[in-house]
Amino acid sequence: MPLPEQADKRRELVARLLAQKATPQGVTPLPRDGSPLACSHEQRRIWLAQQSDPTAAPNVTLGVRLTGALDLARLADACTALIARHEALHTVYTPADGEPYQEIRPGLPAPFEFIDLSGLPEPEREATALGLARTASAERFAVTSGPILRLTVYRISAWEHRLFLVCHHIAADGGSLAIMADDLASLYSGARPSAPPVQYADYAAWSAERSARRLPERLPYWTERLSGLPAPLFGGRPAESGVRSGATAMVRVDREAVDRLRRAADGPATPFVCLCAAYVVLLQRMTGHRDVTVGIVSASRTRRELESVVGTFVNMVPLRVAQPAGQTFAGLLTRVREAAAGALANEIPFDTLVSRAGIPRIPGVHPVFQASFVHREDPKPPADWDGLTAQVWDHEVDDATLDLALTATPRGEQYELAFTGRLARFSPAEVHALPATFAALLAELGGAG
Known part of the structure; x- marks a missing residue:
């Protein structure tokens, strides 16, 4: 191949490689060596807001009405498996130089509470469950030590239960609640969903790089x-x-x-x-x-x-x-x-x-x-x-x-x-x-x- 053509080919190849390098890559797993990991911008915003006002970020909540013979032991096991499955649900947040960092703790407990309302007069049970859920929705979680969520079951009768999950907003949003609801149902039913390809800490690192690249323009x-x-x-x-x-x-x-x-x-x-x-x-x-x-x-x-x-x-x-x-x-x-x-x-x-x-x-x-x-x-x-x-x-x-x-x-x-x-x-x-x-x-x- 003549030299001018070789030069053109080299320039074309270099241009393609540079273009591939500049193309935003997908979210990939980070190494987990036990050291703290950076928070996302979303987590940082919630963290900083709570430094001046502990009530600044409302919790996210999930309510499910269950009819049938509920097995509480199976549900408790499903809750434990849910938290183990998603790192964000067993992560705490520690400050360093005024910035929060994620610290993943696999052994974080899974709070599970059972409240039996079946002894109340029947007309009062549903209203009482709703009132207790509303109070629970305002629970404040210690993000520096955990846990950061709680699952409560209200028994209305032997065949009627209300499942209520409350989670700190630093760990979940509305879209996450839908994922958690599906996972709880699958885990309770004996299925073992495949693990997510990445975890939230991986997204945090990827999104920080993407935001820094976009900010100047x-x-x-x-x-x-x-x-x-x-x-x-x-x-x-x-x-x-x-x-x-x-x-x-x-x-x-x-x-x-x-x-x-x-x-x-x-x-x-x-x-x-x-x-x-x-x-x-x-x-x-x-x-x-x-x-x-x-x-x-x-x-x-x-x-x-x-x-x-x-x-x-x-x-x-x-x-x-x-x-x-x-x-x-x-x-x-x-x-x-x-x-x-x-x-x-x-x-x-x-x-x-x-x-x-x-x-x-x-x-x-x-x-x-x-x-x-x-x-x-x-x-x-x-x-x-x-x-x-x-x-x-x-x-x-x-x-x-x-x-x-x-x-x-x-x-x-x-x-x-x-x-x-x-x-x-x-x-x-x-x-x-x-x-x-x-x-x-x-x-x-x-x-x-």
């Missing part, structure tokens, strides 16, 4: 987007440090109410965009602010090897929307759609955004946004339990991190819209009035379209 977007933020949305009573209790109220509306909003759009609009835009209108009317920033959730579980991993993969992303006076709802839908696309395309860890984008901090006020919007997927039914009938056990958790949160959950032909307001900002009566107000607003906006 994405940070300027946020510095510009969040400059000149207006005053906090909610004034009135100052939020008391350590007060995270809230009130929750909900309403169900037909999907047609959301579809009418979609038909009002000038272009394609998802249910997320429509409900988020309506929530922005609600916040504008409540506060008098036309420039509103809402926190939305972005899940980082984007790779196939992470589908069976338990951990916290949730990042909060600010969605800033300014609606000029006289703008139509169709115009607002376009603004929300474009703002969401830009925010998600330039996503960086929220703690990095706050520290690097020059966001001013106000004591007692969540930085950047004080209200959030979460759009969930339609919950899937529980997995099969050997010899038992399993159903979702709905329960309200009133632990509030932000001043106001709206969670939209599709349930068949309806949407469940749940508002949780922080009682340091709102009275229970104010929170309980919001669902009806929002339902009326959806009807108004849909009719205007």
Whole structure:
């Protein structure tokens, strides 16, 4: 081969190799030699928030209604196997130089509690179980020593039980609860699911490298987007440090109410965009602010090897929307759609955004946004339990991190819209009035379209 062609081939090969090296690699296992491992950005955000306020991160909870002859010994063994299967469930967190690190402890216990309510009058049993579950949902776990979760079984009768799992948010998120529910059912039924290909600590190292690579090109977007933020949305009573209790109220509306909003759009609009835009209108009317920033959730579980991993993969992303006076709802839908696309395309860890984008901090006020919007997927039914009938056990958790949160959950032909307001900002009566107000607003906006 002539020399010029050889040079061209070498350059082509070098270019291919460099391109392969630059391509983001998958999540791969780290060596486990007993030394502390770095935390993810998600864990770091939760850790740092709890240093000043131990109640800053609400727990995640799972409720399952079980009908049939429940074998408590099998369930306890399944809980032990579940914790052994997922490193995040037997990990504690130790500080060094002001930063948290993961310390994996295989021998961490699996707290299992049984409460027999069958001796109570029958009409009181379910309500008592719900009340006890609500109290348990606010349990605080010592992340430096563990354990970081607890499984409780409430006996309603010999054939009716309610399973309730509470876990610290530093170890699990909503997606992880679905994995844990499936694994518990499989383990109770005698199956032994294959081990996840990687564990959460592997994701933490991979995501830190990915975030560092993306930061230089994405940070300027946020510095510009969040400059000149207006005053906090909610004034009135100052939020008391350590007060995270809230009130929750909900309403169900037909999907047609959301579809009418979609038909009002000038272009394609998802249910997320429509409900988020309506929530922005609600916040504008409540506060008098036309420039509103809402926190939305972005899940980082984007790779196939992470589908069976338990951990916290949730990042909060600010969605800033300014609606000029006289703008139509169709115009607002376009603004929300474009703002969401830009925010998600330039996503960086929220703690990095706050520290690097020059966001001013106000004591007692969540930085950047004080209200959030979460759009969930339609919950899937529980997995099969050997010899038992399993159903979702709905329960309200009133632990509030932000001043106001709206969670939209599709349930068949309806949407469940749940508002949780922080009682340091709102009275229970104010929170309980919001669902009806929002339902009326959806009807108004849909009719205007």
